[in-house]
Amino acid sequence: MATDKIAVSGFRHVFQTEAGPVQATGTIDLTIQPGEFVTLVGPSGCGKTTLLKAIAGFIQPSEGTILCDGKPIKGPGRDRGVVFQELAILPWRTVRRNIGHGLEIAGASKAERDKTVARLIDLMSLTGFEDRYPHELSGGMKQRVAVARTWAADPEIILMDEPFAAVDAMTRLTLQEELARLCAATGKTVFFITHSVEEAIFLADRVLVMTRRPGTIKAELAVPRRNAGGRDWDSFTADPEMRDIAEKVMHLVHAERV
Amino acid sequence: MTVNRIVWRLLPAAPPAVLLLAWSIYWAIEQPPPSVMPSVVGVIATFGELALGDRLGADILASLGRLLGGAACGIVTGTIAGFVAGLHRPIAAFLTPLVVFFNAISGIVWLPLVIGWFGVGSALAIFLIWNSVFFIVFQNTVLGVQLVPEVLEYGVRTLGASRWESIRSVTLPGALPYILTGIRSGLGFGWRALIAAELVGATTGLGQLIFSGAEYHRADIIVAGCLIIGAIAMAMDRWLLLPIERRTVQRWGLIAPDRSR
Amino acid sequence: MRLLRELRILLPFIVLIALWWAIKVGAQVSDTMLVAPPAVWDAFVHLVTHGILAEYAASSLYLIGVAALISFGIGVPLGFAVGANRYAARALEPFLRFFQGISGIAWLPLAILWFGFTHTTTLVIVIYTLVVPIVFNTMVGVRAIPENYVLALQSLGAGRLRIVRDVYLPGALPSIVVGTRLGMGYGWRALIASEMLVRQGGLGDLIFGARTFNQIDRIMVGMIAIGCLYIVVDRLLVQPVESMTLARWGLLRQ
Numbered sequence: 070m071a072t073d074k075i076a077v078s079g080f081r082h083v084f085q086t087e088a089g090p091v092q093a094t095g096t097i098d099l100t101i102q103p104g105e106f107v108t109l110v111g112p113s114g115c116g117k118t119t120l121l122k123a124i125a126g127f128i129q130p131s132e133g134t135i136l137c138d139g140k141p142i143k144g145p146g147r148d149r150g151v152v153f154q155e156l157a158i159l160p161w162r163t164v165r166r167n168i169g170h171g172l173e174i175a176g177a178s179k180a181e182r183d184k185t186v187a188r189l190i191d192l193m194s195l196t197g198f199e200d201r202y203p204h205e206l207s208g209g210m211k212q213r214v215a216v217a218r219t220w221a222a223d224p225e226i227i228l229m230d231e232p233f234a235a236v237d238a239m240t241r242l243t244l245q246e247e248l249a250r251l252c253a254a255t256g257k258t259v260f261f262i263t264h265s266v267e268e269a270i271f272l273a274d275r276v277l278v279m280t281r282r283p284g285t286i287k288a289e290l291a292v293p294r295r296n297a298g299g300r301d302w303d304s305f306t307a308d309p310e311m312r313d314i315a316e317k318v319m320h321l322v323h324a325e326r327v
Numbered sequence: 328m329t330v331n332r333i334v335w336r337l338l339p340a341a342p343p344a345v346l347l348l349a350w351s352i353y354w355a356i357e358q359p360p361p362s363v364m365p366s367v368v369g370v371i372a373t374f375g376e377l378a379l380g381d382r383l384g385a386d387i388l389a390s391l392g393r394l395l396g397g398a399a400c401g402i403v404t405g406t407i408a409g410f411v412a413g414l415h416r417p418i419a420a421f422l423t424p425l426v427v428f429f430n431a432i433s434g435i436v437w438l439p440l441v442i443g444w445f446g447v448g449s450a451l452a453i454f455l456i457w458n459s460v461f462f463i464v465f466q467n468t469v470l471g472v473q474l475v476p477e478v479l480e481y482g483v484r485t486l487g488a489s490r491w492e493s494i495r496s497v498t499l500p501g502a503l504p505y506i507l508t509g510i511r512s513g514l515g516f517g518w519r520a521l522i523a524a525e526l527v528g529a530t531t532g533l534g535q536l537i538f539s540g541a542e543y544h545r546a547d548i549i550v551a552g553c554l555i556i557g558a559i560a561m562a563m564d565r566w567l568l569l570p571i572e573r574r575t576v577q578r579w580g581l582i583a584p585d586r587s588r
Numbered sequence: 589m590r591l592l593r594e595l596r597i598l599l600p601f602i603v604l605i606a607l608w609w610a611i612k613v614g615a616q617v618s619d620t621m622l623v624a625p626p627a628v629w630d631a632f633v634h635l636v637t638h639g640i641l642a643e644y645a646a647s648s649l650y651l652i653g654v655a656a657l658i659s660f661g662i663g664v665p666l667g668f669a670v671g672a673n674r675y676a677a678r679a680l681e682p683f684l685r686f687f688q689g690i691s692g693i694a695w696l697p698l699a700i701l702w703f704g705f706t707h708t709t710t711l712v713i714v715i716y717t718l719v720v721p722i723v724f725n726t727m728v729g730v731r732a733i734p735e736n737y738v739l740a741l742q743s744l745g746a747g748r749l750r751i752v753r754d755v756y757l758p759g760a761l762p763s764i765v766v767g768t769r770l771g772m773g774y775g776w777r778a779l780i781a782s783e784m785l786v787r788q789g790g791l792g793d794l795i796f797g798a799r800t801f802n803q804i805d806r807i808m809v810g811m812i813a814i815g816c817l818y819i820v821v822d823r824l825l826v827q828p829v830e831s832m833t834l835a836r837w838g839l840l841r842q
């Protein structure tokens with residue numbers, strides 16, 4: 070237990086609204102180990118975002134506890150970076166200044182900031198766009214900037230909420246491979262939410278499947294790592310074991326269709 | 328949770344309550360002369376006095392009549408002229424500098440000049456309101472007409488619609504959100520111009536009510552008059568402009584350009 | 589090319605002046621109603637060479653400038669505070685709307701009772717007129733900022749001050765510009781109207797005083813000066829902000 074990076078136990082959340090209480094999730098227990106990439110699939114509205122926001126510290130759970138490194142979560146913090154589904158990079162900052170924003174907040178020197186930003190610009194194929202504003206970029210590039218910004222701040226845990234959902238299908242494949250490579254290179258602990266079964270399996274060390282609203286975790290499947298450099302789609306689709314896992318997860322998810 | 332909802336409901340009453348309380352406390356401690364600073368009770372009594380007298384009704388009617396007359400003229404002329412200019416770029420290009428200039432001096436600035444044309448009275452106020460409303464409605468209509476996507480017009484034209492038909496069924500509804508925004512802000516300026524005009528250029532109306540309060544050193548009448556002005560403005564916004572906007576803009580799934588003014 | 593464009597702006601005014609002159613001469617309008625363009629020019633030359641126009645204009649500009657600074661200092665922070673808290677916003681929105689419906693000029697008689705026929709009276713009225721739209725629009729601007737911008741910054745470790753500086757301020761800027769523009773539109777008119785009644789200098793005083801002596805030529809010079817100054821202030825204040833920031837950030841949709 071002491072080694073869990075994240076430990077969620079007995080979590081359940083109810084939103085108090087003007088129209089009355091809204092139960093957003095069922096009771097959820099899960100743990101995430103250091104360096105693990107865990108993905109969560111589930112139908113929309115089942116409470117995925119709510120769970121992620123609780124881990125991020127944006128909302129206080131109505132029930133249950135969430136521990137990070139054995140300590141209860143008090144609020145948002147630099148140790149847990151978040152990449153949102155909706156674009157959350159600032160339109161009034163250039164690519165460079167968006168990516169360096171976390172370091173700027175942490176008070177890093179300009180030299181240090183430039184070095185980190187340059188490395189991420191390179192890793193995320195953003196070279197040549199350093200001084201552009203977000204509105205001059207395509208959707209895929211904007212999301213690359215959001216990912217790079219989170220990585221640049223160097224948190225121990227990264228929480229991603231359907232980050233590629235709004236990106237076109239072709240670009241999404243590229244972004245997924247890039248993310249896999251980035252994770253392999255940096256060894257971060259990642260909790261990744263999606264409603265795409267393929268994406269969940271492609272990226273994961275472990276896939277969690279949620280039921281429909283109010284969501285609970287109904288199954289979990291391990292996905293073996295094949296090589297140290299991160300997966301690519303060609304070898305992934307050719308791998309029969311991956312196809313098996315995909316079929317299983319698909320079956321589990323289809324049972325939750327609304 | 329129900330407590331939450333009650334608090335939420337009651338929140339808008341908090342600032343007026345705080346204001347009234349602060350005002351009452353100040354009044355109780357300082358005891359200022361009522362001619363300069365009326366008490367809450369004094370203002371309430373004045374409301375009663377005004378409501379029972381026949382002056383207030385006549386003043387409200389006079390002000391609203393002028394607003395209606397001036398705004399109607401401004402909206403009709405502004406929309407028509409805006410449509411003509413919006414559909415013909417050379418006309419818009421020619422008129423734009425003039426409109427920018429006259430918009431800058433619309434309203435009360437005209438008072439010293441036109442008081443010599445119209446004398447004191449309703450005609451003066453109506454002119455100032457027309458003048459406040461026209462240029463804003465014109466500018467917004469031109470913008471709205473020019474921003475209607477051409478594809479939409481082509482769409483109905485390929486269905487065999489005449490130019491007139493396409494203006495009626497595409498350009499007008501497309502430009503409507505902008506026209507409504509223009510009307511809203513035009514009325515804001517018109518309402519202000521009216522009160523200012525009535526202060527010096529009329530013998531009736533809410534502006535005169537306040538002015539007479541100043542003449543007789545009756546601060547209570549001034550405060551009561553201002554509150555009535557605010558209430559009328561709010562009522563017009565709530566029960567006239569907002570419903571019109573809802574009916575048209577929201578029903579057609581158009582986005583109102585800006586609800587902030 | 590440049591010349592042509594400038595001519596295009598001037599041409600409508602030339603046509604207008606010709607029309608005005610034609611009406612004046614053709615309809616034999618009396619000098620107490622309307623004067624011919626040359627008379628206005630003469631009055632302009634007189635007012636400028638005697639330094640009268642400059643003095644009155646300076647008074648107006650000084651007051652609107654001071655009022656704008658104070659209104660900004662009060663309005664923007666208050667707008668942030670209200671916009672960042674949904675309870676405060678819920679409480680204050682109808683209140684602000686109500687007061688936005690009471691034009692500053694309606695309070696003028698009360699202000700005169702309190703502060704006499706002084707610049708203070710004018711200043712108070714203009715600040716009141718400016719503050720309400722600035723607070724209101726700042727609040728609306730803050731509330732329109734996507735929540736994720738704030739959450740993302742929090743997870744990068746940002747504190748309150750940082751969020752105000754990096755998110756609220758630039759994010760609410762388009763709306764603050766709208767509010768300022770509207771406020772200046774109302775405020776400039778409130779200033780002129782207040783000057784007319786307070787009679788302590790300013791362009792409103794100039795044109796209203798000229799009325800007393802039926803000096804139509806002076807009134808028209810004053811009106812033209814008011815229009816030109818307003819346009820200059822609007823262009824100097826708003827357009828640089830728009831082109832330097834909003835256009836570059838791609839926030840200038842409509």
Ligand SMILES: Nc1ncnc2c1ncn2[C@@H]1O[C@H](COP(=O)(O)OP(=O)(O)O)[C@@H](O)[C@H]1O
Binds near residue numbers: 091114
């Ligand atoms: N702030 C909120 N207030 C009230 N209800 C909410 C709020 N956020 C989410 N919900 C509700 O909680 C449920 C789960 O939402 P969410 O966690 O966003 O689902 P998911 O991310 O899986 O699509 C939904 O029914 C949603 O309507």
Ligand SMILES: [Mg+2]
Binds near residue numbers: 117118230
């Ligand atoms: Mg979600």
